[in-house]
Amino acid sequence: MTHGPDIVATSDGSQTLRHQVTGETYHSVNGAVAESRHVFIRNGFEVSEAQHVRILEAGFGSGLNALMTLRAAEEAGRSVDYTAIELYPVNIQTAAQMAYTADDMFIPLHQAAWNEKQSITPNFSLTKIHGDLADTRFDTIFDIVYYDAFAPDSQPELWTEEIFRRIYLAMSAGGMLLTYSAKGDVKRALRAAGFEVHRLEGAPGKRHMLRAIKKD
Numbered sequence: 001m002t003h004g005p006d007i008v009a010t011s012d013g014s015q016t017l018r019h020q021v022t023g024e025t026y027h028s029v030n031g032a033v034a035e036s037r038h039v040f041i042r043n044g045f046e047v048s049e050a051q052h053v054r055i056l057e058a059g060f061g062s063g064l065n066a067l068m069t070l071r072a073a074e075e076a077g078r079s080v081d082y083t084a085i086e087l088y089p090v091n092i093q094t095a096a097q098m099a100y101t102a103d104d105m106f107i108p109l110h111q112a113a114w115n116e117k118q119s120i121t122p123n124f125s126l127t128k129i130h131g132d133l134a135d136t137r138f139d140t141i142f143d144i145v146y147y148d149a150f151a152p153d154s155q156p157e158l159w160t161e162e163i164f165r166r167i168y169l170a171m172s173a174g175g176m177l178l179t180y181s182a183k184g185d186v187k188r189a190l191r192a193a194g195f196e197v198h199r200l201e202g203a204p205g206k207r208h209m210l211r212a213i214k215k216d
């Protein structure tokens with residue numbers, strides 16, 4: 001069930017993974033931590049001021065976004081229910097070779113059982129769903145969505161109005177979806193699904209990113 005992508009260094013000194021077949025990286029080569037912090041933490045998690053937030057992540061991957069969120073929540077004294085969908089879980093041997101193991105919460109995120117809610121800390125619970133984003137049905141509500149699938153050019157089937165509509169219906173009013181992609185087709189699909197779409201300054205090396213809001 002698990003697979004072992006290559007570990008690669010990015011421009012800010014932090015690491016990401018590279019898919020062995022497609023060559024796609026899990027974060028920007030211009031800085032994995034910089035991208036995660038900019039797109040998901042600063043423009044998502046820190047914008048929502050709720051004490052308790054329910055987050056959905058599309059693509060758990062290296063676990064970096066989850067780790068960054070856990071630490072941001074801890075610093076802010078907030079609590080998080082974090083749900084992440086992943087079709088190709090990274091194997092523990094690969095995760096164990098990443099520099100993020102310096103953080104003692106990194107391996108527990110990878111070791112957490114699939115398909116059940118696990119308490120990683122008293123204020124951070126994690127539910128990793130082993131499944132395909134294209135046909136996952138949600139029975140809970142999310143306040144923030146980290147849309148971090150591989151790029152629309154490589155996986156167009158994951159950037160459709162149909163998937164965004166399903167996510168929209170599973171979000172709270174005022175909820176926001178963040179994504180590093182600002183592609184025209186992505187904006188159109190998000191708008192067609194019901195979101196109000198805002199273009200923001202992108203992470204290092206990218207001009208723009210998107211924040212999509214559920215208004216009603």
Ligand SMILES: C[S@@+](CC[C@H](N)C(=O)[O-])C[C@H]1O[C@@H](n2cnc3c(N)ncnc32)[C@H](O)[C@@H]1O
Pocket residue numbers: 025026027057058059060061062063064065066085086087088089131132133134148149150151155158
């Ligand atoms: C850009 S990477 C995500 C990086 C991740 N958020 C992190 O912090 O490392 C995209 C992820 O989506 C996963 N993925 C690809 N196809 C998928 C699918 N159909 N359903 C769910 N996840 C998928 C990949 O295996 C990969 O882990």
